[in-house]
Amino acid sequence: MTGRAPRAPLGWLGALLVLYLLIPLAAFAIRLAGSHDRGFGTPGLWDAARISALSATISTMLIVSFGVPLASWLARSRGRLGTVVGLIVQLPLALPPLMSGIILIYVVGPYTRVGQLFDGRLTDSIAGIVLAQSFVAAPFLVISARSAFESVDPALDDLAATLGHRPLARFTRVDIPIAWPGIRAGMLLTWLRAFGEYGATVLLAYHPYSLPVYTYVQFSGYGIPTTQAPTAIALGIAVVVVLISRIRRFGRRRPQAVLPEPMEPRPAPPTQVTFDLDLHVGSFHLEIAHAAQSHRVAILGPSGAGKSIALRAIAGLLGSRAGAVTYAGQAVADTATEARQVGYLPQTHGLFPGRTVWQQLLFATEADPNAASWWIHTLQLDGLQDRLPEQLSGGQRQRVSLAQALSHRPRLVLLDEPFSALDAPVRDELRRELRRLQHETGLSTLLVTHDPEEAALLADEIIVIDEGRILQAGPRAQVYNRPASPQVARLLGIQNLHPGVVTAGGEVRSGAAPVAAYTAGMPSGTHVLWSVRPEHVRITPDGAYPATIVDVADIGTSYALIVRLDGGPELRVRTIESIALRAGDACHLALAPNDLTVWPAPDEPAAG
Numbered sequence: 001m002t003g004r005a006p007r008a009p010l011g012w013l014g015a016l017l018v019l020y021l022l023i024p025l026a027a028f029a030i031r032l033a034g035s036h037d038r039g040f041g042t043p044g045l046w047d048a049a050r051i052s053a054l055s056a057t058i059s060t061m062l063i064v065s066f067g068v069p070l071a072s073w074l075a076r077s078r079g080r081l082g083t084v085v086g087l088i089v090q091l092p093l094a095l096p097p098l099m100s101g102i103i104l105i106y107v108v109g110p111y112t113r114v115g116q117l118f119d120g121r122l123t124d125s126i127a128g129i130v131l132a133q134s135f136v137a138a139p140f141l142v143i144s145a146r147s148a149f150e151s152v153d154p155a156l157d158d159l160a161a162t163l164g165h166r167p168l169a170r171f172t173r174v175d176i177p178i179a180w181p182g183i184r185a186g187m188l189l190t191w192l193r194a195f196g197e198y199g200a201t202v203l204l205a206y207h208p209y210s211l212p213v214y215t216y217v218q219f220s221g222y223g224i225p226t227t228q229a230p231t232a233i234a235l236g237i238a239v240v241v242v243l244i245s246r247i248r249r250f251g252r253r254r255p256q257a258v259l260p261e262p263m264e265p266r267p268a269p270p271t272q273v274t275f276d277l278d279l280h281v282g283s284f285h286l287e288i289a290h291a292a293q294s295h296r297v298a299i300l301g302p303s304g305a306g307k308s309i310a311l312r313a314i315a316g317l318l319g320s321r322a323g324a325v326t327y328a329g330q331a332v333a334d335t336a337t338e339a340r341q342v343g344y345l346p347q348t349h350g351l352f353p354g355r356t357v358w359q360q361l362l363f364a365t366e367a368d369p370n371a372a373s374w375w376i377h378t379l380q381l382d383g384l385q386d387r388l389p390e391q392l393s394g395g396q397r398q399r400v401s402l403a404q405a406l407s408h409r410p411r412l413v414l415l416d417e418p419f420s421a422l423d424a425p426v427r428d429e430l431r432r433e434l435r436r437l438q439h440e441t442g443l444s445t446l447l448v449t450h451d452p453e454e455a456a457l458l459a460d461e462i463i464v465i466d467e468g469r470i471l472q473a474g475p476r477a478q479v480y481n482r483p484a485s486p487q488v489a490r491l492l493g494i495q496n497l498h499p500g501v502v503t504a505g506g507e508v509r510s511g512a513a514p515v516a517a518y519t520a521g522m523p524s525g526t527h528v529l530w531s532v533r534p535e536h537v538r539i540t541p542d543g544a545y546p547a548t549i550v551d552v553a554d555i556g557t558s559y560a561l562i563v564r565l566d567g568g569p570e571l572r573v574r575t576i577e578s579i580a581l582r583a584g585d586a587c588h589l590a591l592a593p594n595d596l597t598v599w600p601a602p603d604e605p606a607a608g
């Protein structure tokens, strides 16, 4: 038994509809084949067909010129205005075309002001036909193009801005190519709808005859046999246009890239960033300020802390009102992103669909082909230059993104969780690679991550943020060894974090176990949190703290143990020394007071 629902009844329902659509077409074709005189020589027929084709083409061109920018705006607009405009655009679709004709007469009819400007000749002319067709057919283009633009990832627009492209270039070189299949389908539908338009046209422009008006005139004057030829023409055209809309560009051949001589780019001078940001995105308020002392900085924080918003603001993608930003002492708040010379790796991989690896690398306005060739080689992308994004693995895509960001010699590279979607071995490999580049080429980087290990590997200076505020900022060693608060300790992934109380002797009692620590300035009885890094807990016979082994795991390069302090909490221990102990064995721990960090518990007022 497969457990699948039987599909036959659904299939039959669909087949009935297909029959209903097919039978009239077939009946017409049979009648046409059996006729003596099909009327293809009737006077006026071909003129009417020509006028319909001409006016539909003009209408479509007009609708595309105005409708594509409108659809792009509608796809991005979130406000009430966008909703209202979206409804207005759809209205002609919901209105009977005859009524659309009546409405148009009130605006451009011979006795209106607009009509009189043209001596009443706007109607009953090709212009009148175009006006009627455009009104009725415009929604088809706008609706289709709008949903096509909605599928364009806004991060690609941001990426193109960091690669030096201005808004118009981003529209024509990023948005239009990606949305093109939807725009093309909308154009063909629009043309067909305009070509077949009758209701609005017959009221607004009875003359010259368009094909549908001509057909009605023939029908009412001479009966149905005389309508065979125009119907056959319309049917033939519909079939051709529908077939055109189905044509895919199978296996389009792209020229193979010939890579120029690789040439190592001159390294950009180290760039330290200063920022003082104060901005709202929706209901989220980001207010952070920092002057970096290093050119390898990480912003670390949990999901939703405001890391990506901070990075986008520093890149200039949120406008000049986001706050003050300087790169190497130079104020850039009023400089557009495209002129800031930054490299950017957005959270989702930033590659442009339909472009080969080589085309991605040369996409920046100031891309240097020799440098691009060098990055292909350095980032181990040799042989992949003619591949499209979908023909690459996740790790290769991130390498291409990195190469793309570096090929225009950015002064600062902004990385938004660049490796988070990759599996552990590929992530480790790419982190190592980036670290190597940082050290070998002096690359200036600002990394956003929620992973403390990644921040420690790729930055000399760490800014810890949460809920749009800085919790701690400073050199890596200082932040990791002396987290300013338990919250920072948790965000840094510090594992041994336990509650305790300061004793009269200045120790910390955790459970029943007193632990020696520096608690200067904290009165006896203060509730605290204390922590010690797993690699700072030593198991040694002369240790001061009796304990019991709970678990020992051999993790290849080291041992990870869980040990319970007698009368106290469990501690994680990490050691590279060979361990002969097993779960349940007694042991002793050595904990240096220097290695312990103690904070007043969050609800305790800070002492000292």
Ligand SMILES: Nc1ncnc2c1ncn2[C@@H]1O[C@H](COP(=O)(O)OP(=O)(O)OP(=O)(O)O)[C@@H](O)[C@H]1O
Binding pocket: 281, 282, 283, 284, 301, 302, 303, 304, 305, 306, 307, 308, 309, 310, 450
């Ligand atoms: N366009 C937006 N409109 C409204 N709120 C937004 C918008 N973009 C982000 N936010 C909100 O701002 C906050 C910070 O978002 P941000 O993307 O900077 O977080 P993050 O720290 O990068 O998180 P993650 O690690 O999950 O990417 C979140 O609460 C988010 O919901």
